[in-house]
Amino acid sequence: MxxxxxxxxxxxxxxxxxxxxxxxxxxxxxxxxxxxxxxxxxxxxxxxxxxxxxxxxxxxxxxxxxxxxxxxxxxxxxxxxxxxxxxxxxxxxxxxxxxxxxxxxxxxxxxxxxxxxxxxxxxxxxxxxxxxxxxALSAESVLTFGIWSLxxxxxxxxxxxxxxxxxxxxxxxxxxxxxxxxxxxxxxxxADDGDRAGESMHRLLARAWPAYVTGAASLSLLALAELVLPALLEQRGTAVGWAGPLLTGLSLGSAVGAFLYGLRSWPGQLRTRSVVLMCGMAVCLTLVALIPTLAGMAAALTAAGVLQAGAMLTRNLSLREMLPPSALAAGYSVMYAAVGAGYAATGSLAGALLHFVAPSTAILAGVGLTLLLTLVGALGEHARIKPPDPAPTTTGPRSTHGPKTVDVTPAQSLNRTPAQSLPQTPAEALDCGGPGAPEGAPIRGGGDPEHRL
Missing domain, CATH: 1.20.1250 (Growth Hormone; Chain: A;)
Structure with a gap:
């Protein structure tokens, strides 16, 4: 790639x-x-x-x-x-x-x-x-994080x-x-409105709610880093002016992470990758709250930026899987609102906690909220993707006379050409061959219908 x-x-x-x-x-x-x-x-x-x-x-x-x-x-x-x-x-x-x-x-x-x-x-x-x-999404992220760093x-x-x-x-x-x-x-x-299969736009967007929850969780961590960092530096006895360079390192790390993410395909399903990256970000922010040295905080924030880029990209790619092309622009707009709401909610929580607890404790509380949102989003996406029904099988003895019957799975039937369709009427069965007719070629199927990255 x-x-x-x-x-x-x-x-x-x-x-x-x-x-x-x-x-x-x-x-x-x-x-x-x-x-x-x-x-x-x-x-x-x-x-x-x-x-x-x-x-x-x-x-x-x-x-x-x-x-x-x-x-x-x-x-x-x-x-x-x-x-x-x-x-x-x-x-x-x-x-x-x-x-x-x-x-x-x-x-x-x-x-x-x-x-x-x-x-x-x-x-x-x-x-x-x-x-x-x-x-393309990786390049967009590089541009976005570059803008935010400047x-x-x-x-x-x-x-x-x-x-x-x-x-x-x-x-x-x-x-x-x-x-x-x-x-x-x-x-x-x-975009063809027919790809909605008759569903309304609002219903389609509502079905993608796990991606919105995960998106809100990803920007919640950014809210913690931006809004609580000055208070945390003051708690450590470090000049508050270091907040600017540290946040610039976070943005640059995100730009690098976005570029690296687009260079290759990554193992695992998108929802699995998203959970792993979010947990990695949570670990990094926890280290920011616990590490007393400025150099350690800078390293943890930069690593959080690298992981944040991957989390954002998996979130957008997951939304592309959940929604048809005609609903993607609306889905991205709802995601934009969801991440803004997550930023505001976590920032408000952290700001309220600063009146009662130390900044490091406020960050840890925000990390806990983020992990809770990540869990809710992951469980929602897991419940949304149901396994296909098992293919029907023939349990009785097969007759040695009459038209030949073939058991196929749903995936195989989707991949067959019209010429390979099973006989539906007696006349079609006679065309396919009667007793003693040679056996046809095996039916081929399979493949990865989801085309996951």
């Missing part, structure tokens, strides 16, 4: 558009804090605006993603991104407006383009051959070195440029 099928001009154009659409998302929480930090209770107001932005994303992603039509996704994306850019521009233009108005614009900036990540991911996989889906320093430098509103102006400009870049890409992707 290699990235050769992904290295095309169309994928490069997609990467430019995705960067313009996703960098504002990575910039916004910190940019909102810098925007209002000089106002009375500025840090509290900044956290409230960031929460409004995330809530907008959580609401907007499933609401808009389920209404996107695959064959005409471009207008939907263009409107969402354009409105989001307007929200960022409004925040930068009126930083001294009343808090409710700022919160409304923050929620609008989060909600309007919230369906774009899922739609762009689906569009990316439509630009490459099916065999390269894992490599934006904190960029936002801090612009807000402190130029003006607090500049990061949000840049976010507005980047998102507006992504709207123009959409015309470099196909207008949508091919």
């Amino acid at each position: 290699s990235y050769r099928d992904v290295a095309t001009k169309r994928v490069l154009a997609w990467a430019v558009v995705a960067t313009g659409a996703r960098m504002p998302v990575a910039m916004t929480p910190l940019a909102l804090v810098f925007l209002v930090r000089e106002r009375p209770a500025g840090y509290t107001l900044g956290a409230t605006l960031a929460a409004a932005y995330v809530i907008g994303e959580i609401i907007g992603a499933p609401l808009l993603g389920t209404r996107m039509h695959p064959d005409r996704a471009r207008p939907h994306l263009a409107w969402g991104l354009a409105i989001g850019a307007s929200g960022f521009a409004a925040l930068a233009a009126i930083p001294h407006a009343p808090p409710p108005l700022l919160a409304a614009f923050a929620a609008l900036a989060g909600a309007a383009p919230a369906a774009a990540p899922g739609a762009l991911r689906t569009l990316l996989t439509s630009l490459v051959p099916k065999r390269a889906a894992a490599q 934006t904190p320093a960029a936002v801090t430098g612009l807000a402190l070195g130029v003006a607090p509103r500049v990061p949000l102006l840049l976010a507005a400009a980047l998102m507006a440029s992504s709207v123009a870049g959409l015309w470099l890409l196909p207008a949508g992707w091919e």
